[in-house]
Amino acid sequence: MNRVIHWFRRDLRVSDNTALQAAVQRARQVIPLFILEDAFRTGPDVGPARLAFLLQSLEALRKNLAELGHTLIVRRGRSEELLPRLCREFGAEAVFANKRYEPYAQARDSRVFNRLNEAGVGFELFKDAVIWEEQEILTQAGKPFTVYTPYSKAWKARNIPPPRGKLARIQGNQSGLPGFPSEPIPTDPAELGHPLTQSLPAAGERAAMETLRKFMRGPVYQYAAHRNLPAVDGTSQLSPHLRCGTIGIRTILSALAKAREGTNPAQRQSCEVFLNELIWREFYLQVLHNFPHVTKGAFRPEYDALAWSETRDHFQAWCAGMTGYPIVDAAMRCLNATGNMHNRLRMIVAMFLTKDLLIHWQWGERYFMHKLVDGDMAANNGGWQWSAGTGTDAAPYFRIFNPVSQGEKFDPRGEFVRRWVPELVALPDEWIHRPWEAPLAAGANRYPDRIVIHEEQRPKCLAMFSAVKKVT
Numbered sequence: 001m002n003r004v005i006h007w008f009r010r011d012l013r014v015s016d017n018t019a020l021q022a023a024v025q026r027a028r029q030v031i032p033l034f035i036l037e038d039a040f041r042t043g044p045d046v047g048p049a050r051l052a053f054l055l056q057s058l059e060a061l062r063k064n065l066a067e068l069g070h071t072l073i074v075r076r077g078r079s080e081e082l083l084p085r086l087c088r089e090f091g092a093e094a095v096f097a098n099k100r101y102e103p104y105a106q107a108r109d110s111r112v113f114n115r116l117n118e119a120g121v122g123f124e125l126f127k128d129a130v131i132w133e134e135q136e137i138l139t140q141a142g143k144p145f146t147v148y149t150p151y152s153k154a155w156k157a158r159n160i161p162p163p164r165g166k167l168a169r170i171q172g173n174q175s176g177l178p179g180f181p182s183e184p185i186p187t188d189p190a191e192l193g194h195p196l197t198q199s200l201p202a203a204g205e206r207a208a209m210e211t212l213r214k215f216m217r218g219p220v221y222q223y224a225a226h227r228n229l230p231a232v233d234g235t236s237q238l239s240p241h242l243r244c245g246t247i248g249i250r251t252i253l254s255a256l257a258k259a260r261e262g263t264n265p266a267q268r269q270s271c272e273v274f275l276n277e278l279i280w281r282e283f284y285l286q287v288l289h290n291f292p293h294v295t296k297g298a299f300r301p302e303y304d305a306l307a308w309s310e311t312r313d314h315f316q317a318w319c320a321g322m323t324g325y326p327i328v329d330a331a332m333r334c335l336n337a338t339g340n341m342h343n344r345l346r347m348i349v350a351m352f353l354t355k356d357l358l359i360h361w362q363w364g365e366r367y368f369m370h371k372l373v374d375g376d377m378a379a380n381n382g383g384w385q386w387s388a389g390t391g392t393d394a395a396p397y398f399r400i401f402n403p404v405s406q407g408e409k410f411d412p413r414g415e416f417v418r419r420w421v422p423e424l425v426a427l428p429d430e431w432i433h434r435p436w437e438a439p440l441a442a443g444a445n446r447y448p449d450r451i452v453i454h455e456e457q458r459p460k461c462l463a464m465f466s467a468v469k470k471v472t
């Protein structure tokens with residue numbers, strides 16, 4: 001082929017990029033393109049943190065490409081309308097891109113395919129974001145897995161491919177492209193109608209590689225012990241990069257394989273636990289693809305009949321971190337300020353919303369998507385349905401976290417709580433997770449009272465679930 005467009009989407013990197021590598025191998029000239037779609041501004045799931053992270057990652061990509069002699073073209077509009085026009089303008093014979101798995105993205109891609117097909121232009125999609133796709137790992141009966149453990153066993157039984165190469169500096173036969181006009185990359189998400197109030201991690205491919213190196217230099221060996229402690233930097237922090245594609249999954253797995261070499265059994269076990277988390281990501285992606293109804297309701301449809309509470313005051317208190325439960329409030333305030341929340345805390349606040357406040361998991365799912373820098377439809381939906389007890393491999397509905405004992409177990413000295421709840425800074429450890437028991441003089445008086453009493457809500461939650469179980 002003479003000229004191909006590489007359409008960057010959630011793969012904002014020049015290394016370990018499957019479609020980009022294929023484009024370079026098969027075409028004489030490759031035009032790197034990014035489309036700022038209208039959906040980035042108006043979609044129901046848009047969040048300022050994610051948008052800002054994407055724009056910063058895009059700017060980093062533009063610079064990386066420029067260092068290699070390539071010019072990133074940025075255009076605004078609807079991809080199905082723009083792409084046929086751009087192919088004509090650029091004289092491109094095909095568009096290459098890496099596959100997306102969310103139902104809305106797949107619907108968009110099939111519209112793009114039809115429009116390009118009408119224009120006589122090829123559209124090729126490549127597996128890139130995952131090691132194994134939705135139809136590659138199936139049960140012996142040829143059905144998708146709905147339970148994680150057998151899925152992960154089947155996942156691990158196969159060989160993992162190595163990272164793809166890095167885009168090379170432009171060669172003589174690829175140069176000579178005319179200068180196509182490009183739009184500037186907005187530096188502030190406010191320009192797209194979403195002002196940012198959160199402080200974000202560093203974006204871009206280099207920051208992603210540095211995050212990976214830092215994790216593999218030490219924390220990965222302690223991951224099994226530290227990953228549940230929110231006060232410790234014990235996890236990889238790679239999720240925003242995986243979400244934006246500023247790092248390739250094969251690159252992470254190859255670094256993990258190297259980190260494992262010559263280690264002791266405890267360190268190897270820690271590496272294995274980390275691998276398991278990466279497999280959870282693919283597990284939920286295949287659930288989303290194979291059971292797209294999860295985006296609209298419970299994986300187990302009988303749970304769509306649950307009589308959830310609609311108490312808005314409770315929901316607002318949860319969002320603002322004003323529930324009176326320190327670990328819940330610290331977690332929510334951290335999310336609001338940084339766009340990030342530790343996995344253990346995501347489970348605690350999700351259980352609290354659904355099992356203590358008895359509020360629909362979809363309210364929480366939406367709020368998370370609005371706030372999270374790593375907000376990802378598959379992982380977020382999976383995490384919420386797991387916590388609510390309505391999902392595939394869900395915690396059984398009668399498993400209800402106690403927010404006090406969770407706090408005492410995973411933040412025993414209250415370090416995380418004190419970081420985010422200034423009202424409790426002076427409170428001794430003894431009461432840090434149960435300030436209502438502290439004497440007045442202990443210093444928790446400016447902190448809100450509990451909006452519900454966990455011990456009273458638990459039976460209500462069990463009754464709500466068993467009402468549905470009796471009917472079905």
Ligand SMILES: Cc1cc2nc3c(=O)[nH]c(=O)nc-3n(C[C@H](O)[C@H](O)[C@H](O)COP(=O)(O)OP(=O)(O)OC[C@H]3O[C@@H](n4cnc5c(N)ncnc54)[C@H](O)[C@@H]3O)c2cc1C
Pocket residue numbers: 227235236237238239240242243277278279280281282284341342343344346347350368372374375376377379380381382383384387
């Ligand atoms: C209610 C709820 C909502 C969640 N929403 C999201 C979301 O929108 N986006 C998101 O990426 N993760 C989500 N998770 C999963 C998990 O909390 C985050 O992936 C993790 O906290 C990110 O931090 P890390 O990169 O340091 O993770 P690490 O512990 O270092 O894990 C490495 C990677 O594995 C993947 N991973 C880890 N745990 C999970 C999991 N339970 N499910 C799927 N993938 C996982 C992520 O890609 C992560 O970056 C959610 C979990 C819950 C309980």
